[in-house]
Amino acid sequence: MxxxxxxxxxxxxxxxxxxxxxxxxxxxxxxxxxxxxxxxxxxxxxxxxxxxxxxxxxxxxxxxxxxxxxxxxxxxxxxxxxxxxxxxxxxxxxxxxxxxxxxxxxxxxxxxxxxxxxxxxxxxxxxxxxxxxxxxxxxxxxxxxxxxxxxxxxxxxxxxxxxxxxxxxxxxxxxxxxxxxxxxxxxxxxxxxxxxxxxxxxxxxxxxxxxxxxxxxxxxxxxxxxxxxxxNPHYQPKDQVVEASRQPVSLSASTLEQYWLARASGRTDDDDPGWYFSGRQTLMQALVEFVHAGAGVLVVTGAAGSGKSALLARLVTLSDPLFVTRFADMVETVPAPLRPRLRAVDAAVLARGKSSLALIEDLLDTLGAEGVGGEPPLQALADRVAAACAKVLGRVSSRDQGTVRVRSLIQIIEARRCRPAR
CATH class of the missing domain: 3.40.50 (Rossmann fold)
Structure with a gap:
């Protein structure tokens, strides 16, 4: 006043x-x-x-x-x-x-x-x-x-x-x-x-x-x-290398520099332009084939530290148009069978420690979908997935490494109501 x-x-x-x-x-x-x-x-x-x-x-x-x-x-x-x-x-x-x-x-x-x-x-x-x-x-x-x-x-x-x-x-x-x-x-x-x-x-x-x-x-x-x-007036937003819908399971610019481009790619130093895989071609190719033509849900399992996160992060990041455009020369060195099509992954979220409702809401938000007229979140998600025929990736922990095909995304979410993520 x-x-x-x-x-x-x-x-x-x-x-x-x-x-x-x-x-x-x-x-x-x-x-x-x-x-x-x-x-x-x-x-x-x-x-x-x-x-x-x-x-x-x-x-x-x-x-x-x-x-x-x-x-x-x-x-x-x-x-x-x-x-x-x-x-x-x-x-x-x-x-x-x-x-x-x-x-x-x-x-x-x-x-x-x-x-x-x-x-x-x-x-x-x-x-x-x-x-x-x-x-x-x-x-x-x-x-x-x-x-x-x-x-x-x-x-x-x-x-x-x-x-x-x-x-x-x-x-x-x-x-x-x-x-x-x-x-x-x-x-x-x-x-x-x-x-x-x-x-x-x-x-x-x-x-x-x-x-x-x-x-x-x-x-x-x-x-x-x-x-x-x-x-914070001093804050500088982190440089994002993938689109928002894939950020939770992708790699940040700093991670790419400190880990991805140096270790996960198999490069010997910063001047080495190669992108090499060791012992993961079969699994990576299975993931790529699934997002291209698979049905239902593919769950990647494995013991702690076996490389589940690295596999999924590669898949998500390599399917992102922003990343592929920005690192075009490097992406071209990846063999075609190990490289997903652009936007082969529609959305990626982290499920660790989340309730079923929180996971559903994250998926809806990432997919840009909302329930209509008070529609339950689970039904809204099912409608969105069915309408777009989206491929959704989830990550769980288990003792055995391999791939398991599940009939539907809804089964996974329903199961999580009784069994919290680890």
Whole structure:
């Protein structure tokens, strides 16, 4: 909120700069779309009703489980006689806070009591630390499952008696983000955890004792679990060498350099262009023939370390158009009987440790299929496989090496309901 009818242009510009610090991080156009946030800002807030209308329009309380929410609240704040924190407006009367101001906790509880799994609320306002005791009581109304989530957080600009200077809190955040961007800091994952974020804020606070400290209102302890609310501005997406539908069982660019092209191919050094197989031609040819003309499901079995993963990874990777285009010269050295046609494998997923439902959902997502009208996932998958005559590969563990043909994919999935993957 930046309109208080005071004609203080410096204040309005300062608030705008604070907002730009946050949006420049979370909605950076250079960030990949999967991590970048969509912005929603109110056009004008002159009274509590304006804010309530905006919140209703945004449907924050109805946010779904797979959504991530970051709410940045800034503007003048007051602490009432009841120790409740309020956001004030141009016509707010200190003697009539209930009628002319907005209880900050009303906004926070809406997003915290939504179904969104990842929520971060930043309150940049005077006396915002008073929310710690206020929300501590209100959050008792959250269900136990919600309270146990460690991916929800509320952070304020200082404690209950502190009045941050304009831009002070976002400057603290900027310093923390600058550290993340520093190559030597070693932050390479797509997202930061709340534990990492807390350490960063504490570090820049220690290095800048003149700045106020960020106060963690919720949760009481931070976990080292990635938060979708904290995209890493330094993150560089890995170079993918195959299309998305085959990535789970394919080989990354780094793996190709460190293992695949050097060991699995049989090359003696980086200058050797050959791609050699030793003792696996028969099995590899069987896999290739199956994806070309086989029926049902082919299950590759074998003792631990016998090479099941390498075989399937070769098959998946060599059938990918992106890989074949990128490494055309090398692929040409592979004998034709050991080389699957392009897109011979429609989709590849990892089944290890997954429930039947999780495996089905992964397959549906990879195949780009969805159930219609509440159709059960298993039926949706069966329809998709039948319609496209797709060849789907699965990998299981056993003692004997060889190949076993199974009548249908559905039999495999049904069996996994009673027998967890190893």
């Amino acid at each position: 930046d309109e208080y009818f005071t004609e203080d242009e410096a204040f309005t510009a300062g608030i705008q700069k604070q907002v730009e610090t946050i949006t420049g991080w979370l909605a950076d156009p250079a960030m990949d779309a999967e991590r970048r946030f969509e912005l929603a800002q109110p056009k004008e807030l002159t009274q509590p009703e304006d804010l309530r209308l905006f919140l209703t329009e945004q449907e924050l309380a109805q946010a779904q489980w797979d959504q991530a929410l970051v709410v940045y609240i800034t503007g003048h704040g007051l602490r009432g006689q009841s120790r409740r924190h309020y956001l004030t407006f141009g016509h707010t009367s200190p003697d009539r806070l209930l009628a002319t101001a907005f209880p900050t906790s009303e906004l926070i509880t809406q997003v915290m009591d939504s179904e969104a799994e990842h929520v971060l609320v930043l309150v940049d306002s005077c006396f915002a630390g008073s929310l710690k005791s206020e929300l501590g009581v209100l959050f008792e109304e959250l269900c136990a499952q919600r309270r146990d989530l460690k991916t929800l957080a509320v952070i304020t600009s200082g404690d209950f008696e502190q009045e941050p200077h304009r831009g002070e809190f976002t400057w603290l955040l900027k310093l923390a983000l600058d550290k993340v961007r520093d190559e030597s800091a070693g932050f390479t994952a797509p997202h930061l955890s709340f534990e990492e974020w807390e350490k960063l804020l504490n570090t820049v606070g220690d290095e800048n004792p003149g700045l106020l400290r960020a106060l963690w209102v919720w949760p009481d302890s931070r976990r080292d679990e990635p938060s979708l609310c904290l995209p």
